[in-house]
């Protein structure tokens with residue numbers, strides 16, 4: 470991980486880089502920042518910078534042998550510890566037993582939160598833990614001589630999961646072997662045992678600024694500026710959450726539109742109107758995107774009904790469009806499409822969304838009752 474790959478956090482990056490240049494690397498540090506702030510990414514970039522063979526002015530080179538191994542999280546002097554689910558029957562007793570999953574999860578998203586990590590572990594509802602056996606394994610790892618670098622580094626993610634067994638690490642944290650660096654990456658200071666807290670140097674990482682999150686989304690994903698800004702605002706400084714909202718958006722719109730159409734079809738007017746009202750809070754761009762998604766679904770339903778399957782553009786994991794197409798025919802689709810286009814037109818001209826959506830729900834309920842094709846409409 471390069472510093473340049475992490476949005477924002479300029480002051481902390483400078484502080485860390487300076488400490489390396491001035492040879493003031495503290496051997497036990499606690500990076501404390503909310504989920505999605507980039508604290509783990511900063512710890513990774515910091516460790517990589519320390520071990521880089523061709524350090525640049527303000528970042529690692531990214532290409533030396535050390536950097537290449539750091540990028541893949543496979544450097545033999547880079548150790549990790551993190552909460553995991555002990556499964557003795559599967560031979561999972563220390564964190565290294567799930568290091569493959571860890572490397573994949575962090576490489577995919579270095580801003581990940583606990584929930585993301587547990588998902589990639591298939592944890593179901595089991596409680597993660599950093600057990601005593603893991604603490605002993607950390608001591609074992611760090612008493613080994615370093616293999617390739619001057620420094621050995623252990624990054625412990627979420628030391629909040631260390632109970633009193635963490636006290637077995639105190640001596641190691643206080644008097645580590647030479648050139649050994651202990652970096653703890655935490656979210657909640659008050660959940661870390663005091664004995665450990667008092668032995669570390671605190672580095673406070675602030676949540677990301679909206680503009681940094683938006684810029685990150687724009688440079689990493691296919692999205693436009695207004696969507697990036699909207700998602701950044703909703704994510705409130707959490708890059709991981711922003712990635713999720715952005716990824717979910719399209720699917721959610723499809724799901725939402727189809728659910729609303731089904732309510733209209735079942736003549737559940739109150740529920741359909743309430744559903745639309747809840748959507749009206751999400752801003753004009755989202756409202757417009759919802760109706761555009763709806764137009765696409767209706768077009769494809771009509772295409773499917775004409776057995777022109779090969780020109781169906783729509784693919785959804787969320788619902789079966791063939792089933793949905795069963796309630797759509799020319800007779801009802803044409804007036805609904807016309808209404809959706811009208812709705813987009815009015816949203817662009819700042820119509821009151823609540824009135825607009827109420828009107829649209831009522832009209833769609835009526836339109837869906839149309840049984841036959843009205844030749845005047847086509």
Ligand SMILES: [Zn+2]
Nearest residue numbers: 521530533536
């Ligand atoms: Zn390098």
